[in-house]
Amino acid sequence: MQPFTQGIFYSALTFFLLDMGLVAAKRIRDLSKTGSFLICFSVFIPVLNALLGILVGKALNFGEGNTLLFAVLCASASYIAVPAAMRMTVPEANPSLYVSMALALTFPFNIIVGIPLYLEIIKILGV
Numbered sequence: 001m002q003p004f005t006q007g008i009f010y011s012a013l014t015f016f017l018l019d020m021g022l023v024a025a026k027r028i029r030d031l032s033k034t035g036s037f038l039i040c041f042s043v044f045i046p047v048l049n050a051l052l053g054i055l056v057g058k059a060l061n062f063g064e065g066n067t068l069l070f071a072v073l074c075a076s077a078s079y080i081a082v083p084a085a086m087r088m089t090v091p092e093a094n095p096s097l098y099v100s101m102a103l104a105l106t107f108p109f110n111i112i113v114g115i116p117l118y119l120e121i122i123k124i125l126g127v
Contacts, residue, residue: 016084020083020084020087020095020099021099023087023095023096023099024095024096024099024100025096026096027094027095027096028096028100029096030094030096030097031096031097031100034097038097038101039101039105041101042101042102042105042106042109043105043106043109046075046076046077046106046109046110046114047075047114047117049074049075049077050071050072050074050075050114050117050118050121051071051121052074053067053070053071053072053073053074053075054067054070054071054118054121054122054125054127056070057070057071057122057127058125058127062127063127064122064123064127067122067127068115068118068119068122071118071122072110072114072115072118075110075114075118076106076107076110082098082102083095083098083099083102086098
C-alpha cells in the first residue's frame, strides 16, 4: 500500500497546489481591488474561531495542550481543503482571493502570532 499512499499522495498534492497557484496567479490583480476588508477578515475570523475553540476546549476539559491544538484547528479551517472545496462548489469565486488570503495571510499569521496568542489566552483562562 505504501506506493499508493505516500508517493502518489505527495505527487498529487504537489500538482494540486501548483494548479491552485496558477489559477490564482491568473487573477492576482483582483486582489488589489478588495481593500482592507478581506485582509482584516483573513486575520480576525481565525482569531474568533480560535477563541470559540478555546471556550469549547475549556468546557469539555480538554487540558492545555489539547485545547491549543483544537484552537489552532478551529483557526486554520484547513488551508488545503477549503480552496479545493471552494473551487468545486463555487466555480465563479475568484481563486486569487481565497487562495492568497489563506496561504499568504492567515497561515503565516497563525504560525507567527496566532499559536503563541492562543496559548497565552489558554493560560490566562486557566484551562
